[in-house]
Amino acid sequence: QVQLVQSGGGLVQAGGSLRLSCAASGRTFSAHAVGWFRQAPGKEREVVGAINWSDSRTYYGDSVNGRFTISIDNNKNMVYLHMNSLKPENTAVYYCAPRVEPYTTYVSRYDNWGQGTQVTVSS
Numbered sequence: 001q002v003q004l005v006q007s008g009g010g011l012v013q014a015g016g017s018l019r020l021s022c023a024a025s026g027r028t029f030s031a032h033a034v035g036w037f038r039q040a041p042g043k044e045r046e047v048v049g050a051i052n053w054s055d056s057r058t059y060y061g062d063s064v065n066g067r068f069t070i071s072i073d074n075n076k077n078m079v080y081l082h083m084n085s086l087k088p089e090n091t092a093v094y095y096c097a098p099r100v101e102p103y104t105t106y107v108s109r110y111d112n113w114g115q116g117t118q119v120t121v122s123s
Helices: none
Strands: 003-008 010-013 018-027 032-037 046-052 058-060 066-074 078-083 094-100 117-122
Touching: 003 094, 003 117, 018 032, 018 094, 018 117, 032 066, 032 078, 046 066, 046 078, 058 066, 078 094
Parallel strands: 010 117
Antiparallel strands: 003 018, 018 078, 032 046, 032 094, 046 058, 066 078, 094 117
């Protein structure tokens, strides 16, 4: 099973940018899709976006479309979530999760999660 290590995140002012990283160890991501999710206090985990490693096809949730971008670095075996024009409502713990099949937006169909990284956006 792919082991995931997340990095990035932190505190940023509204309108700022952050980049989250998701690294795979033990195996490559090449056979997987990777989803990005977030969970705010008192709320359910929701999908932010996802990418198919093989064809780089992406999905973005409506609330982040146009502001967030997912990219892949094949050489480093990493997936990134680039977040621009951040808003206070984007404050949450962000998670990455791979799949052996093409991405899906159903959170319940992911079962291998990174450790999560806190993103806090101040107004």
